[in-house]
Amino acid sequence: MVPDLAPQREVGHRAARPGAGQQPYGVAVTTLATAWVDELAAALGPHGVHTDPDVTASYARDQAMLAEAGTPAAVVLPRDTADVVAVMRVASRHGVPVVPRGAGSGLAGASNAVDGAITMVMTRMDAVLEVSPADRLAVVQPGVVNKALRDAVAGSGLFYPPDPSSYDWCTIGGNLSTNSGGLCCVKYGVTTDYVLGLEVVLADGQVLRTGRRTVKGVAGYDLARLFVGSEGTLGVITEATLALRPAPQKPVTLVATFATTAQTGQVVERVVTTGLVPSLLEVMDNTCIRAVDDLLHADLDRDAHALLVAQSDAGGEAARQDVEALAQLCREAGAQLVHTTEDPAEGDLLLAARRMALPALEQLGTTLIDDVAVPRSRIAAFLDGCDGIAVRRELTIGVVGHAGDGNMHPTICFDPTDPDQRVRAFAAFDDILELGLALGGTVTGEHGIGSLKVEWLEREVGAVSLDVHRRIKDALDPAGLLNPGKVLRRGA
Amino acid sequence: MVPDLAPQREVGHRAARPGAGQQPYGVAVTTLATAWVDELAAALGPHGVHTDPDVTASYARDQAMLAEAGTPAAVVLPRDTADVVAVMRVASRHGVPVVPRGAGSGLAGASNAVDGAITMVMTRMDAVLEVSPADRLAVVQPGVVNKALRDAVAGSGLFYPPDPSSYDWCTIGGNLSTNSGGLCCVKYGVTTDYVLGLEVVLADGQVLRTGRRTVKGVAGYDLARLFVGSEGTLGVITEATLALRPAPQKPVTLVATFATTAQTGQVVERVVTTGLVPSLLEVMDNTCIRAVDDLLHADLDRDAHALLVAQSDAGGEAARQDVEALAQLCREAGAQLVHTTEDPAEGDLLLAARRMALPALEQLGTTLIDDVAVPRSRIAAFLDGCDGIAVRRELTIGVVGHAGDGNMHPTICFDPTDPDQRVRAFAAFDDILELGLALGGTVTGEHGIGSLKVEWLEREVGAVSLDVHRRIKDALDPAGLLNPGKVLRRGA
Incomplete structure (x- = not known):
């Protein structure tokens, strides 16, 4: 079944150019509104359906700057399951695609609008x-x-x-x-x-x-x-x-800095092999350390090649023992500094350096946050690989990541007004995914495929898996109405 | 597509009646063997394919006495993935169903043979x-x-x-x-x-x-x-x-006995609400206690209404604290006896009573082991309900279960040579599933649907879920060749 998209595409097309219209958008949209918009309004009430481009545009994107986004033909805000059923019935009756979304914090464009589609915003169902x-x-x-x-x-x-x-x-x-x-x-x-x-x-x-x-x-x-x-x-x-x-116990916290990524990788590997299970084990590279220090004036060691932050929430003596064992692993790997604290407030401060890594990197330019997970034994190789990409592409790339589970977020900082930098930044983004796959990893550890990595999913999983994905998609959504073009290419 | 089953059905039919044949089975099977058996033999070699009914019959069943079983037309023992591919290609070319199985320890008939089908035994792929x-x-x-x-x-x-x-x-x-x-x-x-x-x-x-x-x-x-x-x-x-x-630490073990199921239920509920996470929390009812005591002469309290066994493998002081907290909950609930030990050997002995519950119940007759999971807050109600079913059906039902996660195994003991007892036993089996659903539980916590509970799955999940199951099955196995009649009814 080919969705009847023509009228909605027109709406999307107009709405996609705010400020360029020859007539007020509200009027334009009302004129173009087709039967299904009226049906939605009848089902959800006037406050549940929006076609004003000023409103719909605000629901057009998540946080993935690289991902394309259309403009919703209509935005609906259901209040309960019955509303969602009503929307899907209207959508399937008229062959209108539907993009479900929440707050829009995504980093892969999964909730980015599709031209001519309904964007279904779930934020009112918040009980x-x-x-x-x-x-x-x-x-x-x-x-x-x-x-x-x-x-x-x-x-x-x-x-x-x-x-x-x-x-x-x-x-x-x-x-x-x-x-x-x-x-x-x-x-x-x-x-x-x-x-x-x-x-x-x-x-x-x-x-x-x-x-x-x-x-x-x-x-x-x-x-x-x-x-x-x-x-x-x-x-x-x-x-x-x-x-x-x-509820977890109050955490005991450790911070350690290292002169080489190899040392950092050794600590992570030994955490795994010795059977330690910290409740948090995060890494920042030198670029992040400097950016955070610039922002927070936190007196960090600006020459350290990597910084690890770890916590144990096992409670009492068990947590102290966990963190002391971690400290010992850091010392054995040649850490420059190892500091531990049982004071939760000091722990929060130490953790703030990690939590501020992305805001700090944003001070250096527009950021592209990548999301690769590698086997934990390959973390050092991945960090070194990112250094190489930064040099080769002549860009700043700060790596912050969940070292304990191998999920890394190399973050490319660039000037988007410089066309050449843009090209190099986008190329570096792909280089990082390539590196992740070469190390036996995945192109997304936690951000998802969205619209951003559809082709990368195809590369990662291969033809048979893709065929199985498609068969399941077709079995559950034969008309291809749900979030078309996300995860999988838009159906043929 | 309708599988071409006629010749294989014939083989299954004959093989299903060992001793009743008018001619030697080997000859019969050879005579009836169709092209696909030769193709299997060509692909897997003569030692990879068996059609001798003495051999195939030994792969016809798992441990689920209530579940029906046919007889395999052929048994294949692949040695690698290429062999499995070869079998599935032959099977799909000829429309022959395939029943994959392992050792046959299942308790729901999932690996029971289907007449006319290939049973694929995976035990040689054991690396x-x-x-x-x-x-x-x-x-x-x-x-x-x-x-x-x-x-x-x-x-x-x-x-x-x-x-x-x-x-x-x-x-x-x-x-x-x-x-x-x-x-x-x-x-x-x-x-x-x-x-x-x-x-x-x-x-x-x-x-x-x-x-x-x-x-x-x-x-x-x-x-x-x-x-x-x-x-x-x-x-x-x-x-x-x-x-x-x-690897976990050496466990600290607790045993406690109670005069009422309500007390036992209270302990489980308080374990959940206080946030304790034991590494094991098992329950046995009075029927099990007596059966185990008869078998092991373990000096158990034969009048106790329920016995809890718990362990913590958190290690050292943490484990001691966990188990002392558990002991305190038991005492507060009115336990008759609370005993703890840090000696792993004594812990193994205490756990042996739990591990021997099923063999002990088997001394009382043929057993039907049921498998229901209920929300943890409903365990006491479930135990009482099973008592009621035992009285109403005039049968012995021993309940042993994973109290910590609400997965209970009421076990019906009966004399299968007594037709009236058989009928009551099968009815009690269903009563227990009914009780589980009524308490917000599921008809299988860990044994599966197999061929035994296909109709119960339909009752539990309802029409929409069943339709989604069927759509996924059809998407991945459109000809319905893989383990037909298990989980879902055989496709229309």
């Missing part, structure tokens, strides 16, 4: 429906902000671990759609590890409930985890039952 | 291909016995947690296909939590490699976890990359 300490779970709507969930369960002594950097504004629905990670992953895993059950509205408007409230369960296929990480291409998540953990 | 301490993973073939993998990684100080009761003879391929659990789940999760990547031969013989060697990765759909737990209905797993953990 924490239940927190059950007895079953150690929460039931939430997709628009709940990650931090709001963390706060909602903290009162019960509980903890929702996945903590992407944008945790104070990204939504759980977005986290589910991209299978988000964060700083916690080295010990606590990623979003999918906390998904017990989902409610999903399918392309045809049917409501699927899958998964469970129980800790274990093997009845049928693991559909919940198929939807997690599928970036809105298979269905729209409208509710999630999430496992929680006991 | 541990790699153990990487630096990346904390292992790469294995599916025929590796669970215990062999555990032993293979122990030398590197590593640990593969999933530990089904049959761990000393079940295979990893079977564990993957059913997403096995075990005693470890309360702390360490289930099989799918350890799957990084898979090699899978699809129905048409294509080889899919999916997943990764990295800790994190979100490139594309989570296909690996779609195959895990799909019980051989979507593809044949030929290799797995599995995450490992650091």
Whole structure:
């Protein structure tokens, strides 16, 4: 089935040029609005549907500067599952594509608008429906902000671990759609590890409930985890039952600096082989150290080649022992400085250097944040490779990453007004992905494929896997209405 | 496509009645053997294909007494992925169904033979291909016995947690296909939590490699976890990359007995709400206690209504504190006896009572082992419900279970030669599933759907989920060749 896109494309085309119009956009859109916009308004009410380009444009993009974005023909803000069903029924009846999105913190363009499509913004469905300490779970709507969930369960002594950097504004629905990670992953895993059950509205408007409230369960296929990480291409998540953990203990923190990446890599490798499980193990390279020191005047060692920050939240003596063992590994690897603290406030300060790495790099220019995960034994090789790319492409590249799980974020700093730098920056972005694959890694550790890395997914997974992806996409969304062009090329 | 089954059905039909034949089976099978058997023999060699009914019958069943089983038309024992590809190509060319299986320890009939089908036995593909301490993973073939993998990684100080009761003879391929659990789940999760990547031969013989060697990765759909737990209905797993953990510390063990199930339930609920994470938390009811005491003469309290066994492997002082906190919860709930030990040998002895529960129940008659997971807050209600079913059906039902994760195994003991008892036993089996669903649970926590619970899956997941299951099955196995009639009804 070929979606009937022509009228919507026209809307998108006009809306994509704010300020260039010959007539007020509101009028233009009203004139062009087709039956399906009226149907949406009838179902969701006038406040649930927007076609004013000033409004729709604000929902056109996530944070992925490299990714293309169209303009939504309409933006809908459902208030409940019934609204989502109504939207999908209208969309499938008229063959209009739908782009689901949360807050738009994504870094791969997964929620970027598609010309002529409906952008479905889930942020109004933001209720924490239940927190059950007895079953150690929460039931939430997709628009709940990650931090709001963390706060909602903290009162019960509980903890929702996945903590992407944008945790104070990204939504759980977005986290589910991209299978988000964060700083916690080295010990606590990623979003999918906390998904017990989902409610999903399918392309045809049917409501699927899958998964469970129980800790274990093997009845049928693991559909919940198929939807997690599928970036809105298979269905729209409208509710999630999430496992929680006991609140962690106060952390003990370590910072160490090194003269070479090889030393840093040795520490990570020995953390793995000695069986230590820190609750956080982050790395910054010299570029990041200097940028952060410039920004925070934190008296960091500006000549250090790499800085490790680690924590243990095992509690009391166990945490002290973990961090002392980490300190010993750092010393054995030849660390220039090793500092530990049991004071959580000082720990927060030390961690602030890591958390400020990206804002600090942004002082150096526009940033392109890449996202590669490599086997943990290859971290030193990856850091060295990024240094080589920076030299070859004559660009500043700061590497910050989750050393404990091998997920690195090389960040290219450049001047976007310089065409030559742009070309080199984009080339360096690809060089980094190439390097990751060559080291046995993946082109995305936690940001997703979105529209940015569709061709890279094809390279990484190969023809057979791509065929299986396509077969599953076609089975669940035969008309190709859900987030077309994301993860997979737009269907033929 | 309708598989060309007639000749194979005939073979199965004959072979299903050993001793009833009018002619020697070997001759009959040879006479009936069709072109595809010759093609299999040409591909796998004469030692890779068996049609002798004495041989094929031995591969006809797993351990699920209630589940129906046909007789394989042929049994193949591939030695490598190329052999599996060859089998699937022959099978798809001729429309012959294929039942993949491991050691046959399953409890739901998932690997039971289908008349006229090829049973593909994966036990010869039993190599541990790699153990990487630096990346904390292992790469294995599916025929590796669970215990062999555990032993293979122990030398590197590593640990593969999933530990089904049959761990000393079940295979990893079977564990993957059913997403096995075990005693470890309360702390360490289930099989799918350890799957990084898979090699899978699809129905048409294509080889899919999916997943990764990295800790994190979100490139594309989570296909690996779609195959895990799909019980051989979507593809044949030929290799797995599995995450490992650091070896656990020596356990500290606790045993406690209670006069009421309510007290036991209270302890479990408080373990959850207080945030304790024991590495093992098992429950046995009075029927099990008495059966074990009869078998082991272990001087157990035969009047106790329930017995809890718990361990912490957190190590040293942390483990002592965990177990003391558990002991305190037991005392507060009114335990009759609380005993703890730091001596691993004594801990093993205490755990032996739990491990011997099923063999002990088998002394009371033929056993039907059920497998229900309920939310942890409903364990006491579930135990009481099972008592009620035992009274109503006038049967002995012993309940043993993984209290820490709510996965219970009520075990019905009966005399199969008594037709009336058989009827009541099968009815009680269903009553228990009904009870589990009524308490918000699932009809299978870790044994799977197999052929035994196909109708129960339909009841549990409902029409929309079933439709999604069917769409995925059809997308990956359009001819319905892989393990037909398992998980889902045989395709229309």
